Amino acid sequence: MKFSKFAQALSKWTGNPKTFVVAVLLICVWAVTGPFFHYNDTWQLIINTSTTIITFLMVFLVQNTQNRDTDELHIKIDELLRVTKDAQNAVLSLDNLDQKELHALRKKYKAMGDREDTDHTQPFPACDADVVMDKSESATDH
Numbered sequence: 265m266k267f268s269k270f271a272q273a274l275s276k277w278t279g280n281p282k283t284f285v286v287a288v289l290l291i292c293v294w295a296v297t298g299p300f301f302h303y304n305d306t307w308q309l310i311i312n313t314s315t316t317i318i319t320f321l322m323v324f325l326v327q328n329t330q331n332r333d334t335d336e337l338h339i340k341i342d343e344l345l346r347v348t349k350d351a352q353n354a355v356l357s358l359d360n361l362d363q364k365e366l367h368a369l370r371k372k373y374k375a376m377g378d379r380e381d382t383d384h385t386q387p388f389p390a391c392d393a394d395v396v397m398d399k400s401e402s403a404t405d406h
Contacts, residue, residue, distance in 0.1 A: 271328040278322070 277283060294311050301307040338359075345351040358366065 268328060268332060271325050272332070275325055275329045278325070 291311070294307075298307060342356050345356055355369075358369070361369070
């Protein structure tokens with residue numbers, strides 16, 4: 265079985281509310297057994313070691329699942345950009361930009377959004393880019 269399939273299945277299982285309840289019950293059982301073991305070092309070591317190991321392994325599981333989900337979202341957004349007529353296809357290759365370039369591009373899009381009076385009843389609000397597009401289309405029509 266591939267690791268990604270294993271990670272997906274395990275993350276679904278660990279994200280289940282029933283699994284959370286089982287974990288809480290195990291901690292309660294451990295806490296109740298404290299007086300029987302006189303709260304000794306071995307009793308404490310059991311919970312410390314088990315939670316540390318589980319946390320360590322869950323980091324890799326969560327990271328794998330998050331990477332997969334991020335890749336899926338990028339592909340879906342890339343496809344939407346590809347088929348949208350007025351989309352800037354240059355943003356399809358954002359993976360190649362460094363953090364400084366991404367920050368500058370984000371500031372540019374934020375400024376564009378701040379300048380717009382958005383009418384949420386319209387599917388695509390008008391913006392300055394539309395005026396430029398209209399002028400270039402009418403120039404090529406002649």
